[in-house]
Amino acid sequence: xxxxxxxxxxxxxxxxxxxxxxxxxxxxxxxxxxxxxxxxxxxxxxxxxxxxxxxxxxxxxxxxxxxxxxxxxxxxxxxxxxxxxxxxxxxxxxxxxxxxxxxxxxxxxxxxxxxxxxxxxxxxxxxxxxxxxxxxxxxxxx
Amino acid sequence: xxxxxxxxxxxxxxxxxxxxxxxxxxxxxxxxxxxxxxxxxxxxxxxxxxxxxxxxxxxxxxxxxxxxxxxxxxxxxxxxxxxxxxxxxxxxxxxxxxxxxxxxxxxxxxxxxxxxxxxxxxxxxxxxxxxxxxxxxxxxxxxxxxxxxxxxxxxxxxxxxxxxxxxxxxxxxxxxxxxxxxxxxxxxxxxxxxxxxxxxxxxxxxxxxxxxxxxxxxxxxxxxxxxxxxxxxxxxxxxxxxxxxxxxxxxxxxxxxxxxxxxxxxxxxxxxxxxxxxxxxxxxxxxxxxxxxxxxxxxxxxxxxxxxxxxxxxxxxxxxxxxxxxxxxxxxxxxxxxxxxxxxxxxxxxxxxxxxxxxxxxxxxxxxxxxxxxxxxxxxxxxxxxxxxxxxxxxxxxxxxxxxxxxxxxxxxxxxxxxxxxxxxxxxxxxxxxxxxxxxxxxxxxxxxxxx
Numbered sequence: 001x002x003x004x005x006x007x008x009x010x011x012x013x014x015x016x017x018x019x020x021x022x023x024x025x026x027x028x029x030x031x032x033x034x035x036x037x038x039x040x041x042x043x044x045x046x047x048x049x050x051x052x053x054x055x056x057x058x059x060x061x062x063x064x065x066x067x068x069x070x071x072x073x074x075x076x077x078x079x080x081x082x083x084x085x086x087x088x089x090x091x092x093x094x095x096x097x098x099x100x101x102x103x104x105x106x107x108x109x110x111x112x113x114x115x116x117x118x119x120x121x122x123x124x125x126x127x128x129x130x131x132x133x134x135x136x137x138x139x140x141x142x
Numbered sequence: 143x144x145x146x147x148x149x150x151x152x153x154x155x156x157x158x159x160x161x162x163x164x165x166x167x168x169x170x171x172x173x174x175x176x177x178x179x180x181x182x183x184x185x186x187x188x189x190x191x192x193x194x195x196x197x198x199x200x201x202x203x204x205x206x207x208x209x210x211x212x213x214x215x216x217x218x219x220x221x222x223x224x225x226x227x228x229x230x231x232x233x234x235x236x237x238x239x240x241x242x243x244x245x246x247x248x249x250x251x252x253x254x255x256x257x258x259x260x261x262x263x264x265x266x267x268x269x270x271x272x273x274x275x276x277x278x279x280x281x282x283x284x285x286x287x288x289x290x291x292x293x294x295x296x297x298x299x300x301x302x303x304x305x306x307x308x309x310x311x312x313x314x315x316x317x318x319x320x321x322x323x324x325x326x327x328x329x330x331x332x333x334x335x336x337x338x339x340x341x342x343x344x345x346x347x348x349x350x351x352x353x354x355x356x357x358x359x360x361x362x363x364x365x366x367x368x369x370x371x372x373x374x375x376x377x378x379x380x381x382x383x384x385x386x387x388x389x390x391x392x393x394x395x396x397x398x399x400x401x402x403x404x405x406x407x408x409x410x411x412x413x414x415x416x417x418x419x420x421x422x423x424x425x426x427x428x429x430x431x432x433x434x435x436x437x438x439x440x441x442x443x444x445x446x447x448x449x450x451x452x453x454x455x456x457x458x459x460x461x462x463x464x465x466x467x468x469x470x471x472x473x474x475x476x477x478x479x480x481x482x483x484x485x486x487x488x489x490x491x492x493x494x495x496x497x498x499x500x501x502x503x504x505x506x507x508x509x510x511x512x513x514x515x516x517x518x519x520x521x522x523x524x525x526x527x528x529x530x531x532x533x534x535x536x537x538x539x540x541x542x543x544x545x546x547x548x549x550x551x552x553x554x555x556x557x558x559x560x561x562x563x564x565x566x567x568x569x570x571x572x573x574x575x576x577x578x579x580x581x582x583x584x585x586x587x588x589x590x591x592x593x594x
Contacts, residue, residue: 023473050478051552061547124552129480129511136479 020102022055022071025139030104038115043137044130050137051125057107058100070099072111073123079110091117179372272314278346279452283339285535291334297581300341306434307337307353307583309345316350318457320487321437323427324445325420326585327358332446332537337582343452351456353583354431355445356423360416361575361589416592418545420444421499421509423590425570428493430586440493441465443485446537453531456487461525462517463487467532474533482517482524483510484534495520497566500554504593506541508551515558 022030028046035042052073053059061068066077067084076082078089080096092110099107120126130137303309310316322344326333333355344351424442431437439458447466449456454465466484468474496516503509517524526532554561576587 047478061549063549128552128555129478133479 020057022057024050024055024137025141027055027071028139031108034108034112037112038119040115040120041134043134044120044126046139047130047134047137048120048123048126051129052123057102057104060100067096069096070107071104072099072107072114074099074107074110074114079114183369183372269313269315272311272316272348276346276348278348280346281453282451282533283343283449285339285448285450287335287535287537291338293334293337293580293582296334296338296341300345300582302345303341303582305581306579307341307581308351308435309341310350311345311348314348316348318347318349318351318439319435319437320344320349320351320439320441320457321427321431321435322351322353322441322443322456323424323431324353324355324443324583325358325418325423325427326355326445327415327418328542329445332539333583335537336443336445336448339448340456341582343449344456346452347455347457349457352431352434352437354427355583355585356427356430357585357587358415358418358423358590359575359587361573363415415544417504418506418542419501419504419590421503421513422501422570422572423588425498425501425567426572426586426588426590428498428567429570430574430588432490434584438490439487440490441485441487444483446539447484448535448537449485450533450535451531454527454534456485458487458489458492459525461523462492464524464526465532466534467526468529469534469536471536475529476526480511480514482514484536486510486513492517492522494567495522497562497568498570500558500561500565501570501590502561502565502593503548503551503554505548505551506545507548508555511551511555512558512562515555516562519559519562 024046027049028042031042031045034045049055049071053071055071057071059068059070059073061073065085066075067082068075069080069082074080074092074096076085076088076096079092080094080099081088081090082096092106092113094106094110099110114122297303302312322340324333324336337353340353427442428440431440441456441458443456443465447469449465455463456465457463462482464482464484464486466486467476469484496513496519500509500512500516503512514524572591573589574586575589576585578585578587
């Protein structure tokens with residue numbers, strides 16, 4: 001009986017851990033190392049990701065010919081590998097499913113490659129909503 | 143073989159003659175059935191009569207499976223309560239019976255038997271103006287979504303709300319003539335909570351208001367489904383007994399099973415509908431509400447958002463008003479300063495100044511940002527309550543089908559300045575399929591088309 005209680009707790013905690021929705025400050029903390037990367041200030045990036053995925057690591061949006069994964073909504077058309085697009089160049093050399101978990105270090109690695117190759121305009125939200133009033137995206141606690 | 147004899151007139155010794163008579167009987171029955179079907183069809187395609195239709199033919203087809211299946215699927219089609227009257231057709235005529243203002247109605251009298259709105263006899267002159275802030279407000283409210291809601295009970299709890307969801311204060315004249323427009327599709331459970339919580343709040347705020355639920359439905363879905371169901375059960379009728387009894391039973395079972403399967407398949411695929419367009423529905427609501435009454439203020443509310451404080455006024459201000467400023471979904475704060483989604487209020491003049499809302503945002507997202515842009519480009523700013531008064535609860539739900547994130551939304555938002563000139567009220571086309579006056583709201587079912 002004693003054995004089952006911790007097992008039960010782990011059982012209910014496990015799915016809770018997987019569903020990760022960051023706050024603005026949590027994400028700012030995780031991304032502070034790429035502040036300025038590719039000429040993009042951190043608040044611009046935070047703003048862009050809010051409008052892109054709402055900071056939800058499990059965000060997945062299926063379009064006609066491609067699917068976008070995770071917090072950075074990385075597309076399987078070019079950047080990662082999935083069964084939907086077998087001919088993808090898979091520039092980030094990773095399975096797209098890896099972008100749906102809690103750990104965003106691989107997402108960040110691929111986002112940097114996107115910034116290198118395509119630039120911030122890969123994320124359409126940036127031009128539409130993140131070019132002004134950027135002070136609101138600063139995290140005061142940092 | 144013995145069972146066959148009574149059905150076939152004539153003896154088995156002369157198969158030719160009896161077969162001839164059988165064929166004539168078949169043709170006569172089909173003609174009669176088609177005639178009856180045509181009568182019901184022309185009478186308004188009322189699907190709830192279908193089980194009776196099928197039930198009448200049951201002895202001939204020998205299978206009750208299809209009756210049950212069709213009866214069940216026709217029950218799924220109607221989500222509301224009352225049976226719909228024949229559609230009103232063109233949207234340019236003023237709607238009868240909608241006006242219940244204290245001022246004597248000078249418009250067309252109620253010409254149809256669709257509505258039963260009594261015109262009150264009080265005149266405006268004897269009543270004082272309502273106070274600037276209502277003395278009836280209570281402040282913070284507890285909002286929960288864990289209990290079932292019975293709309294009949296809610297109507298009893300709000301006896302002063304008139305048919306169609308109309309109310310005006312009895313003891314004073316309200317300067318706020320508000321039409322509350324709710325874009326809607328397949329969210330009946332949310333609507334029940336909305337009505338349960340909002341009617342008391344709106345009355346305490348002493349508003350002269352009406353509730354308009356704008357229900358998106360494809361015209362083809364409605365017509366096609368009703369025709370499909372009628373047509374589908376015909377073959378099972380046409381199934382006349384072949385020489386072998388066992389073969390007949392097997393084939394009859396197959397036919398009814400096939401009919402049932404096809405019906406359910408048709409219902410589920412067509413129930414998917416066309417892609418949702420929130421802003422266009424709001425445009426329709428603006429236009430249609432104005433046919434009822436001289437509303438001067440329009441509150442646009444998502445069906446799943448409930449205010450937690452009745453000091454959050456559901457009416458218009460000198461600048462466009464954002465009402466849902468602190469949603470629980472966003473941690474009771476504004477997700478971004480340009481956010482204008484959820485619940486907002488525009489006066490008639492503010493709405494006209496921006497050419498209404500965009501019609502070309504299909505799917506989820508972006509239309510509220512477009513509306514924000516429109517207001518800014520016309521020199522307006524957003525007025526908001528503070529984050530305490532502005533607290534709102536959202537009924538949690540999974541993403542709706544046929545309302546996927548719109549991949550074009552960011553591109554469109556970047557071009558509002560140009561598109562607002564040609565995309566809006568001045569380009570709005572739609573077809574009203576049905577208008578229903580329920581005790582607590584008016585539901586306008588409309589076909590707004592598909593992305594062009």
